[in-house]
Amino acid sequence: MLTLKQHELLCFIHRRLEESGVSPSFEEMKEALDLKSKSGIHRLINALEERQFIRRLPNRARALEVLKLPEGLDRVKDPAPAAPQKVPEIPVAANDVVDIPLHGRIAAGVPIEALEGQNMLSVPAALLGSGEHYALEVAGDSMIEAGILDGDFALIQRTEVARDGQIVVALIDDNEATLKYFRREGPRVRLDPANSTYEPQIYDASQVRVQGKLAGLLRRYN
Known part of the structure; x- marks a missing residue:
């Protein structure tokens, strides 16, 4: 099960990819989720990647691909349903790097x-x-x-x-x-x-x- 913030971020990334074909920047993700720092975005990205909802394309600082969406969410026509019940978020180390x-x-x-x-x-x-x-x-x-x-x-x-x-x-x-x-x-x-x-x-x-x-x-x- 995804946390509320993980769900919101996944849907935001999906919408931006559908609209423009380019994944949003970390700054745009931070503002969209009303977070105070980019470190929170990195934790969410890591968590979504570990759960195989997204993957990062190598050697690029701004390249994400949505692999799947939460069950019951239509991939194209319904990118932003009501958020699931919030559960405690598990901290994930922000250790992603790019070359x-x-x-x-x-x-x-x-x-x-x-x-x-x-x-x-x-x-x-x-x-x-x-x-x-x-x-x-x-x-x-x-x-x-x-x-x-x-x-x-x-x-x-x-x-x-x-x-x-x-x-x-x-x-x-x-x-x-x-x-x-x-x-x-x-x-x-x-x-x-x-x-x-x-x-x-x-x-x-x-x-x-x-x-x-x-x-x-x-x-x-x-």
Whole structure:
């Protein structure tokens, strides 16, 4: 038997897949179920997967497939019947991970060449939102005041647009990449460090291409 929240989430995922063919993001699921954090969604997803109501497609942060619906629920025409009686929910560890590409090292100081690689990095799904992601290993100390340290793995959401004040991967002259705060100044772009000992880097807007924005950090302790 599913709990009330498990039932609600399963029906919500099913409706979204029927409507758009794309499973909802964890943020959308959190809002739909009126939960305070995404960790509750991860527990519900794990529970539904263990009970074989859904499955996660590999290597994708936002790909769910509904395998079955509760008994008596028509799969197509009646995706949201009255919820069953609520029973205590059994906590499930939020231990789901996804594999994203690891593309070498990126400077958090002066720009260095962005390396492309074929390695993959296993990342807790809770650190990622919707969209496509990749990882870069941080080299340098110019973002330490933002809590980004040498050796950290920056988790990047692919995008070509950014708002002022966001931390982005900026590709300069189609050759070198750096991790910095992004700001526009008329026809120019200023890339700001988060270390008072470093100076901002200013370029013509045509020299700078946004390749992603910071979505999270992964740090290993040896």
